[in-house]
Amino acid sequence: MESVDYIICGDYILTMNEELALIKNGAVAIKGKAVISVGDSADIFKRYTAKDIIGGKGKAIMPGLINTHTHAAMVYFRGLSDDLPLKEWLEKHIWPAENRWLSPEFVYDAVGLACLEMLKAGITTYHDMYFFGDSAAKKSKEMGMRALLGAGILDFPSASAKTSDDYFSNAIKFINNWKGDDLITPSIAPHAIYTCSPETLKKAKALSEKYGTSVHIHLSETEWEINYVRTLYNNLPVEYLESIGFFDESVTAAHCVWIEDKEIEILANRKVGVSHCMESNLKLASGFAPIVTMLMAGVKVTFGTDGAASNNDLNIFSEMSTTAKVHKALANNPTVLDSRTVLLMATRWGAEVLGLGDKIGSIEEGKLADIITINLKKPHLSPIYNIYSHIVYAARASDVEDVIVDGKLVIQNRKHTSCSEEDILIKAQEWGDKIAASNSG
């Protein structure tokens, strides 16, 4: 009997591997950071002895969910203002709050809340776009969460940098500080076409190539953006980025709401990953991204929560359910976005888009152990006919019970194993009270 750190077992193992193998009464053996065996529970228990056993009867085991687009620290602006026109929301509430409050301390504290929320919702990896990356990295690591942290690049000043050059030098420092880290992967995040000049975009792309990082950008989120790019560059946004050589498989493009078929073809050819932020797009009335067409064209579409200021939570379960449902109605076809496809978008495809497809996104021998357990003994999950359908259409973030990241048990029985949740909530409200006092809304 080989000794391992954990055996995770349950009624169902949704491996999300290439064959979409579903193992009933299965188990996963974890040693160090890695999955060393997946299979029939009786067999695993015959071959391995574990220091700790997780899961059990009435549990589903699956890969951690991947959030491919967020601004984690914006959780502190959750619900600061809602039901407003986008311009008023940004200009009168969000931007003033950011200008007034953004700092390394703000990001450090806020990312603690964001990681706690995400981990308890079964998200094990997120791709961020924000500022003060060192603070975000330090806190994410403390929380035990895997993150790609996109160093934000803009052409105008913000709390973190005065000039475009400052953003780039911050980004290079950040990359050097964290390269080779187990949990933190730096990426480059030029904010959008309408906030970065062609030179800035090209420079960001060159930097990503030099350092071998992913690229994270907002793309074609609103109709306004399309008109802006058309006027300035006489092109559609995707065509424009293609023309400056911006695209390859390192790029995650968030939103892609206002996208024409010829642009979808470019995204497919260049293997650009798309982060679909359904709930944010709905709530801000940005529109409906044509992801069914994208999927048919071979574009890898994944899920992003966007920031909690716009959405208002960091919850891939509700993104999965809402996305699967809304696109059925839009397509006038209940067979599109079936539950297996939706779950692939939230797991393996998410990992692939972030360049981590060989490490996470499915439960397979040799991959890192980023795994969650779902408690199925709930009225809203009874009875069970089809586990995929349950996870997508009926399960909730609150059904996540245990979360393992990089082989470490981070959430056990819905409690973080090392940090004080109470402290994180108290700190959040302290910041919230200060922010509310300065909010004009």
Add this chain to the structure above:
Amino acid sequence: MESVDYIICGDYILTMNEELALIKNGAVAIKGKAVISVGDSADIFKRYTAKDIIGGKGKAIMPGLINTHTHAAMVYFRGLSDDLPLKEWLEKHIWPAENRWLSPEFVYDAVGLACLEMLKAGITTYHDMYFFGDSAAKKSKEMGMRALLGAGILDFPSASAKTSDDYFSNAIKFINNWKGDDLITPSIAPHAIYTCSPETLKKAKALSEKYGTSVHIHLSETEWEINYVRTLYNNLPVEYLESIGFFDESVTAAHCVWIEDKEIEILANRKVGVSHCMESNLKLASGFAPIVTMLMAGVKVTFGTDGAASNNDLNIFSEMSTTAKVHKALANNPTVLDSRTVLLMATRWGAEVLGLGDKIGSIEEGKLADIITINLKKPHLSPIYNIYSHIVYAARASDVEDVIVDGKLVIQNRKHTSCSEEDILIKAQEWGDKIAASNSG
């Protein structure tokens, strides 16, 4: 000091009364079935002494949610088949399962699961449409839940009746069995225009008038139905029902997806209540009900979950969030369906549409105590700026902590106070295993 049964207190009391009074650090005194006082917490505790205190710091207190359209017993078909064309879903899975399994015992057991799920999701009243009403009534009452139970009427045979006359005599018996009950209110539920002849519809309406009950009907759910009614009656569905004198404020019309402006005017004039079943309409690709136009025309729009076979849960929190978001995108306007309006739809307006507006739907002196508490001490509910926005956009069914129905504490700390949840889940899976074995899918 007057002695009362309960004092419920919290950081926020969302009264949902006419003035939408929001009481910070408030409390509610309950004696017997009724709310006898609502106000400042310090003041309530000065005036009343309670046998039991519910809620406290970090809680929001609000009226129980009202589910105006469901088929509760269909929880046993949750996830039996998904991602299929409507016709195949109905004809190959749902109808065969109903034909094979429907019985008084099935309904009795299934309604137990449905009530448990709804109560734990903060729903205190539901309007049902199904068969074997005595079983549903008995079980709902045992579970401590308030229900309008619509006796299903069809022109074709089913497990509960052979002829149209049988359905009517069942309905009359059911009404007589339960009239005057504290929790159970019988209603009449002619299924739809396409399953009931004009004579049947008129007879159902006359019966409702004779016995003073509500009427519950499916209306304009799919495009197919519009074409059917057009062909058969040379009219739009709402115009047709208007022409046979079917409409008044006793009617709850579920779905109303395919509705033209002139029909909306009729619904408004006749004070017909609409049950918006957003998630069901999305998942079955039925379409988008024009509820923003309805609300502007003065139609009282409320929330229905529909049956869990189509949706796949009984969750008004997710209906609120999805509805508020999707209609913003459809209207290309983020200001429509603001959080207060959405919460009114889920509480006071729901009660009014069901003819219970004088009894429930808001927290006010003299009304019955149907009240829930929400635990705000959660990462996804931190920090707090606006409680209405939090409830609609960020809160989840699992944040409901305590549920009081008719002055009785039914759910305490997310546990049913009198029934065995374990038994209900075991029974659900036993039925599920039998149903799965007979399902061709």
